[in-house]
Amino acid sequence: MSKRIRKAVFPVAGLGTRFLPATKAVPKEMLTVVDRPVLQHVVDEAREAGIEHFIFVTGRNKGVIEDHFDIAYELEDTLKRRGKAKEYDALVADLPAAGATSFTRQQAPLGLGHAVWCAREIVGDEPFAVLLPDMVTLGNGPKQSRCLAQAVEAYEAHGGNVIAVEEVPPEETHQYGIVSVGKDFGAAFEITGMVEKPPRGTAPSNLMISGRYILQPEIFDILAKGEKGAGGEIQLTDGMVTLSGSQAFHGVRFDGKTYDTGSKLGFLAANLAFGLTRPDIADGLRAEIAKLLG
Incomplete structure (x- = not known):
């Protein structure tokens, strides 16, 4: 029987240069989608999946992340x-249990694989x-x-290792990590290969790696070798390719939509999408969108 997934790693050491000057003093992960930091949305997702221990791999000037997941007396x-019970209850509900968060430092920007290894x-x-x-x-639907x-x-x-994937237009596959599809099991499928940002016209499918992984601990031994890949960095995808030589990898097609808030367009789209799910503001937001498009 497979061991239960209890821990999750959040690599939050990036500089957020695509959002300067907004990220000069505020970590990109703390920019808000509606009224919750981007990182809080991701932690919410992990909680919903049963994660009990949240591990943040930080960098310099990221202390506000640690403060966010602490008590604010x-x-x-x-x-x-002031009798603001609703606001107080919301803060308390978001607070992780004592000892459920850990913070470690990635001291140099050596890539996603290195951040995970930390x-x-x-x-x-x-x-x-x-x-x-x-x-x-x-996710699709309420x-x-x-x-x-x-x-x-x-x-x-299925056990082993799992990578969440999502369809992208074929003309955009060169921007992402792409998987090859083997035996299909309905909700999941066998991954027979992975390639990081394949040249245009060479992608084995149109299924991008969407930023959610379940990995076996043997990945650490591979990442420890420090082998550099694209961009001169230690790439997680390269480590997974090596691990796939001895362990099974499966893909799961995410039934929903992923928003890349690291891009300006993705960030704005996420705000609209999440705003439209909120009963307290959805109608007003639709009206404002109609005015802008009018």
């Missing part, structure tokens, strides 16, 4: 004294999830689970 006291001592010898903090997901929950279901059915 003055703020909470002020809310209670969490090795905290993860230990058990399978774990990785969630890219730029990518926020919405009760549809988000991406990581669907990946966990595939892991529980």
Whole structure:
């Protein structure tokens, strides 16, 4: 029987240069989609999937992330004294349990694979999830689970390693990591190959790696070798390709939509999409959109 997925790694050391000057003093992960930081949306998704321990791989000037997942005594006291019970309850509901968060430092920007490797001592010898903090997901329909929950279901059915994927237009495949498709199991499929940003016209499919992974701990031994790939960085995809030589990988087609909030267009689209799911503002937002398009 497969070990349960209890821990998740969030690589949050990036500089966010595509959002300067907004990210000069505010980490890109703390920019808001509606009224919640991008990173909070991703942590919410992990919680929904049953994650119990949240591991943040940070960099310099990211202290506000640690503060966000801590008690804010003055703020909470002020809310209670002013009778703002709804706001206070929302803060408390978002607060992780004591000891459920860990923070470690990626001291140099050596790539996603290196960031994941930095969490090795905290993860230990058990399978774990990785969630890219730029990518926020919405399931289809009001009760549809988000991406990581669907990946966990595939892991529980097949074991091994799982990568969430999503369709992209064929003309955009050169921008993403792309998988090759083997035997299909319905909700999941066998992955027979992976390639990072294939040249135009050479992609083995139109299924992009969408930023949600479930990996076995043997990936750490591979990443420890420090072999550099695209961009002169230690790439997680390269490590997974090596691991696939000895372990099974399955893909799960995410039944929903992923928004890349690391791009300006994706960030704006995420705000609209999440705003339209909110009963308190959806009607007003639709009216404002209609005015802008009018």
